[in-house]
Amino acid sequence: MSHLKYMLLVSRQAKVRLMQWYTPLTPKEKTKIxxxxxxxxxxxxxxxxxxxxYGNHRVVYRRYASLYFICGVTPEEDxxxxxxxxxxxxxxxxxxxxxxxxELDIIFNxxxxxxxxxxxxxxxxxxxxxxxxxxxxxxxxxxxxEGNNHLDRVLS
Amino acid sequence: MVASSLRSFIKDVRNAKTLADERSVISKQSAKIRTKxxxxxxxxxxKRANIQKLLYLYILGEKTHFGQVGSINLIASDEFVDxxxxxxxxxxxxxxxxxxxxxxxxxxxNDLQHPNKYIVALALNTLGCxxxxxxxxxxxxxxxxxxxxxxxxxxxxxxxxxxxxLIQKDRSLLEIFPVSLIGSKLIDSANISTHGVLLGxxxxxxxxxxxxxxxxxxxxxxxxTEQEDDDEYQEDVGILKTIAEYIQPLxxxxxxxxxxSLEPSYDVQGIQDPFLxxxxxxxxxxxxxxxxxxxLEEITRHNTAFNDRLTQIATNTSALKNPGNAILYExxxxxxxxxxxxxxxxxxxxxxxxxxxxxxNANNTSNNVKYVGLNTLVSVVPEEPKAVQRxxxxxxxxxxxxxxxxxxxxxxxxxxxxxxxxxVELTTELMNFLEKISKSHYHYAxxxxxxxxxxxxxxxxxxxxxxxxxxxxxxxxxxxLDALMNTLKMAGSFVDLDRTNEFIVAINNIDDLKYKIAxxxxxxxxxxxxxxxADAESSACLELTIVWCIGEYVDLIxxxxxxxxxIVNEKSIIQFLSKLNNTYRLSKESKMVHYILTAALKLxxxxxxxxxxxxxxxxxVSHSKDTNLMTQTKSIHYELLFNQPDNIKKQFLxxxxxxxxxxxxxxxxxxxxAKEPKKxxxxxxxxxxxxEFGKIATKEPTIAxxxxxxxVLADLLGSSTSxxxxxxxxxxxxxxxxxxxxxxxxEKTIDISSGLAHLELYVKALNNKLTDIQPLCAVPKTQxxxxxxxxxxxxxxxxxxxxxSLRINGSGKLKLRIKMSFCVGDASAVVSEQFDYKLxxxx
Numbered sequence: 001m002s003h004l005k006y007m008l009l010v011s012r013q014a015k016v017r018l019m020q021w022y023t024p025l026t027p028k029e030k031t032k033i034x035x036x037x038x039x040x041x042x043x044x045x046x047x048x049x050x051x052x053x054y055g056n057h058r059v060v061y062r063r064y065a066s067l068y069f070i071c072g073v074t075p076e077e078d079x080x081x082x083x084x085x086x087x088x089x090x091x092x093x094x095x096x097x098x099x100x101x102x103e104l105d106i107i108f109n110x111x112x113x114x115x116x117x118x119x120x121x122x123x124x125x126x127x128x129x130x131x132x133x134x135x136x137x138x139x140x141x142x143x144x145x146e147g148n149n150h151l152d153r154v155l156s
Numbered sequence: 157m158v159a160s161s162l163r164s165f166i167k168d169v170r171n172a173k174t175l176a177d178e179r180s181v182i183s184k185q186s187a188k189i190r191t192k193x194x195x196x197x198x199x200x201x202x203k204r205a206n207i208q209k210l211l212y213l214y215i216l217g218e219k220t221h222f223g224q225v226g227s228i229n230l231i232a233s234d235e236f237v238d239x240x241x242x243x244x245x246x247x248x249x250x251x252x253x254x255x256x257x258x259x260x261x262x263x264x265x266n267d268l269q270h271p272n273k274y275i276v277a278l279a280l281n282t283l284g285c286x287x288x289x290x291x292x293x294x295x296x297x298x299x300x301x302x303x304x305x306x307x308x309x310x311x312x313x314x315x316x317x318x319x320x321x322l323i324q325k326d327r328s329l330l331e332i333f334p335v336s337l338i339g340s341k342l343i344d345s346a347n348i349s350t351h352g353v354l355l356g357x358x359x360x361x362x363x364x365x366x367x368x369x370x371x372x373x374x375x376x377x378x379x380x381t382e383q384e385d386d387d388e389y390q391e392d393v394g395i396l397k398t399i400a401e402y403i404q405p406l407x408x409x410x411x412x413x414x415x416x417s418l419e420p421s422y423d424v425q426g427i428q429d430p431f432l433x434x435x436x437x438x439x440x441x442x443x444x445x446x447x448x449x450x451x452l453e454e455i456t457r458h459n460t461a462f463n464d465r466l467t468q469i470a471t472n473t474s475a476l477k478n479p480g481n482a483i484l485y486e487x488x489x490x491x492x493x494x495x496x497x498x499x500x501x502x503x504x505x506x507x508x509x510x511x512x513x514x515x516x517n518a519n520n521t522s523n524n525v526k527y528v529g530l531n532t533l534v535s536v537v538p539e540e541p542k543a544v545q546r547x548x549x550x551x552x553x554x555x556x557x558x559x560x561x562x563x564x565x566x567x568x569x570x571x572x573x574x575x576x577x578x579x580v581e582l583t584t585e586l587m588n589f590l591e592k593i594s595k596s597h598y599h600y601a602x603x604x605x606x607x608x609x610x611x612x613x614x615x616x617x618x619x620x621x622x623x624x625x626x627x628x629x630x631x632x633x634x635x636x637l638d639a640l641m642n643t644l645k646m647a648g649s650f651v652d653l654d655r656t657n658e659f660i661v662a663i664n665n666i667d668d669l670k671y672k673i674a675x676x677x678x679x680x681x682x683x684x685x686x687x688x689x690a691d692a693e694s695s696a697c698l699e700l701t702i703v704w705c706i707g708e709y710v711d712l713i714x715x716x717x718x719x720x721x722x723i724v725n726e727k728s729i730i731q732f733l734s735k736l737n738n739t740y741r742l743s744k745e746s747k748m749v750h751y752i753l754t755a756a757l758k759l760x761x762x763x764x765x766x767x768x769x770x771x772x773x774x775x776x777v778s779h780s781k782d783t784n785l786m787t788q789t790k791s792i793h794y795e796l797l798f799n800q801p802d803n804i805k806k807q808f809l810x811x812x813x814x815x816x817x818x819x820x821x822x823x824x825x826x827x828x829x830a831k832e833p834k835k836x837x838x839x840x841x842x843x844x845x846x847x848e849f850g851k852i853a854t855k856e857p858t859i860a861x862x863x864x865x866x867x868v869l870a871d872l873l874g875s876s877t878s879x880x881x882x883x884x885x886x887x888x889x890x891x892x893x894x895x896x897x898x899x900x901x902x903e904k905t906i907d908i909s910s911g912l913a914h915l916e917l918y919v920k921a922l923n924n925k926l927t928d929i930q931p932l933c934a935v936p937k938t939q940x941x942x943x944x945x946x947x948x949x950x951x952x953x954x955x956x957x958x959x960x961s962l963r964i965n966g967s968g969k970l971k972l973r974i975k976m977s978f979c980v981g982d983a984s985a986v987v988s989e990q991f992d993y994k995l996x997x998x999x
Contacts, residue, residue: 002431002434002435016215016216016217017215018215019215020248021251022285024251024252024253025251027219030217031217034217045558047523047558047559048523048558048559048560048561049523049524049526049527049559049561049562050523050524051524051527051528051561052561053561079434079482079485079486079489080485080524080527080528081478081479081481081482081485081524081525081528082430082431082434082479082482082486084478084482084524085424085430085431085478085479085482086431088424089424089431107166107170108163108166110211110212110215111208111211111241111244114244114248115240115244118244118247118281122281122284122285122314122317122318123284123285123317123318123320123321123359124284124321126317126320126355126359127355127431127435128313128314128317128352128355128356129313129351129352129355130351130352130355130422130429130431130432131351131352131419131421131422132421133421134310134350134352134421138274138277138310141274142236142240142274145236145272145274146236146237146240
């Protein structure tokens with residue numbers, strides 16, 4: 001059962017590139033989590049495991065090139081190993097969408113990155129779709145509608 | 157144009173050379189957006205541009221609340237582009253607690269009925285993220301409508317997820333939710349039941365089952381609304397019976413998923429949709445958890461089939477890659493959470509143990525499975541100790557893992573599985589571990605472990621070793637003694653001097669005197685050998701122990717034929733003592749000085765050489781003007797005693813008796829089997845019995861502290877010897893905090909200041925004579941408690957009172973859990989009474 005608390009994308013310089021919170025927290029709490037986690041995660045060696053305890057929950061993270069994907073999970077409910085796969089699904093989906101995704105793609109097209117994430121994970125952090133193909137088809141369909149809207153306007 | 161302006165903003169921020177530059181770019185832009193968004197005449201295109209920039213500010217962690225209304229306004233537009241961005245911004249900038257959500261009701265209501273499925277999907281997604289109880293109630297009919305009428309898997313999966321959230325928000329929705337819909341339409345129909353829809357079905361079922369679980373657990377508690385509860389209960393069971401029909405089809409889907417690889421789109425490294433497999437497993441787990449609790453036949457009849465299914469999955473799933481491991485991990489969690497049959501539990505342990513198996517190429521994937529494996533095994537030991545013990549080799553190997561968190565978990569597990577049988581083996585293993593880690597501590601610059609981490613590891617090991625030594629009283633004395641000495645040598649510098657007492661107690665309690673002396677003489681030889689000892693630094697902890705041992709055993713050591721007399725002799729030992737005395741004379745460690753004094757005094761009865769005896773006297777006299785009052789008193793008392801004739805002296809300076817330290821019952825309780833599940837939130841929950849996590853002070857009047865000779869002497873030589881027993885009265889200002897069958901307890905607050913509280917408890921025996929009274933007292937983790945001795949004694953006749961004073965250090969609310977155990981009358985059975993007491997004050 002996946003019940004993510006948050007999904008953060010943070011660069012190696014500890015700059016946030018994307019954040020989505022699935023539990024209501026105050027801005028202060030959010031900042032504290034990010035500020036606490038980043039030194040902890042950046043300080044970890046590559047051979048160490050991708051799971052760490054933080055406060056009342058666990059954190060599962062994975063590094064892709066210069067970006068860290070960080071998820072807060074509920075210890076007794078979430079499957080830590082599966083959370084890693086969810087992160088990977090997300091990365092794969094973005095990779096296909098952008099064609100070899102890099103940090104800059106996400107910085108400049110963050111709203112697309114959000115759209116993809118929202119197709120994958122819904123509500124209070126549960127996985128809603130497991131097929132990469134399905135996710136991308138729907139994103140593409142929505143992009144097309146946006147494009148058509150634009151075209152209509154130009155023609156009229 | 158839109159993109160470029162967002163782009164240029166992002167570029168500006170990124171190009172800022174200094175932090176101040178960046179701030180100025182951001183605050184300028186922020187102010188600009190703020191004014192722009194207030195402008196109603198702004199075109200939608202411009203609005204979008206501003207909202208996009210606002211979202212970038214959100215990612216940067218800036219304040220964005222001023223854009224909330226703007227985002228909602230964007231949703232009202234008819235254009236898809238506007239709606240898409242508007243919904244995204246709403247999800248990000250608002251959260252469930254805000255009143256603004258009511259503004260959304262109408263828009264969501266319209267969009268949920270929109271002909272364009274993507275707009276409906278956006279609305280569903282938003283409702284799923286931001287559903288206040290009001291929104292849930294108002295919009296539920298729209299969601300149900302989609303579930304009933306749509307046949308598009310895309311919409312259905314979103315509606316299901318959303319529905320699950322709404323049910324959790326408002327339980328009463330369950331009464332109107334047509335659960336039968338799930339079976340006929342969503343599970344059975346091949347066109348509709350895609351993986352996405354099944355994920356949604358799982359989510360809805362989980363939401364229903366978890367809601368039931370909560371309310372069933374609650375029903376027992378209050379009986380006031382019994383009738384209502386009963387009706388509700390019947391209704392719930394009705395729903396349960398309906399959804400129980402889905403167990404079989406879901407279980408079947410799970411097995412097909414697990415055994416066949418069907419679609420490449422769902423494949424993850426050779427495993428077919430691990431996400432759905434895990435969700436199915438969790439859903440089934442909840443079914444059986446509740447069904448077995450209630451004994452509901454509709455569910456329990458599937459038990460055997462489910463057990464077979466689990467075995468089948470466990471055998472079929474490949475453990476080569478992470479997705480497979482994720483499923484196996486879920487299987488084991490299901491097994492242990494439902495506490496299934498013994499063969500399955502053993503299977504579960506085997507799976508987890510395989511997670512620990514060393515692999516050729518250590519990478520972080522193998523470490524992740526190790527982590528979850530160890531973590532789960534720790535909680536499994538109480539149920540299957542033997543099965544876990546079988547894998548102690550794997551566990552020990554994890555001690556040497558590269559990763560500190562794995563080391564810690566492995567250490568925890570090692571102590572968890574320790575028992576009388578494997579005690580020797582595991583202790584040896586732990587000694588190796590200690591040696592390695594304490595060495596790496598000294599060279600931490602070149603090692604990969606953080607200095608604090610390795611200190612934590614060492615302290616954890618030492619603490620738990622000492623605890624285990626106390627518990628396993630029957631095990632091999634030689635191993636114990638070796639381990640004690642080795643621990644002291646390797647880890648002594650990390651151990652607090654106050655904790656050394658526990659080492660000394662442990663050494664004292666070892667029965668095998670012959671081996672003890674042999675070992676000590678060897679240690680002394682090493683310590684006194686100046687040639688060898690030139691560069692080795694010894695810890696205060698080790699020195700203190702040695703000083704105590706010298707006082708206690710020196711005659712035996714010297715008499716031992718195997719002792720190297722060239723190095724270990726009366727003279728060298730006394731030199732050692734006076735050297736130490738000089739070293740510590742001016743330090744603040746008065747404890748060390750006290751021990752040296754006692755050792756010197758004891759030694760004086762054991763040797764005959766006049767000159768050496770005089771040297772001992774010098775050591776004692778050297779503190780007669782000490783600035784520390786305790787030390788000074790001690791020195792003067794000792795000097796008086798020193799000058800007594802030998803036969804009187806000897807009576808006071810006999811060898812220490814065996815310490816009856818702490819009750820044996822406590823020892824048993826620390827055994828893993830009795831351990832409560834960890835990670836309790838309530839501070840008071842891990843209390844009296846859980847020594848590992850709670851802070852406990854036990855006090856038994858029979859405990860003989862190592863410094864007892866001092867007290868005896870002080871009494872003997874000092875002015876007041878034995879006071880006449882005064883009858884203790886309960887002070888009038890005290891309050892009654894507990895009234896039990898045998899005792900009444902009153903509390904009197906002496907003093908409460910920040911960080912420290914001083915309380916007194918008065919225990920009154922009501923009807924019977926009580927003997928062997930033992931108070932146990934626990935406070936929250938943020939505090940420390942010290943109990944003094946019971947006054948006037950640990951037994952009393954009916955109507956009499958004893959006093960117990962408590963000192964609490966730390967911070968937080970003053971809460972106490974108190975357990976008084978005692979024997980009633982002449983009976984030997986121990987009775988106990990337990991109660992909680994909360995003060996209004998905070999320290």
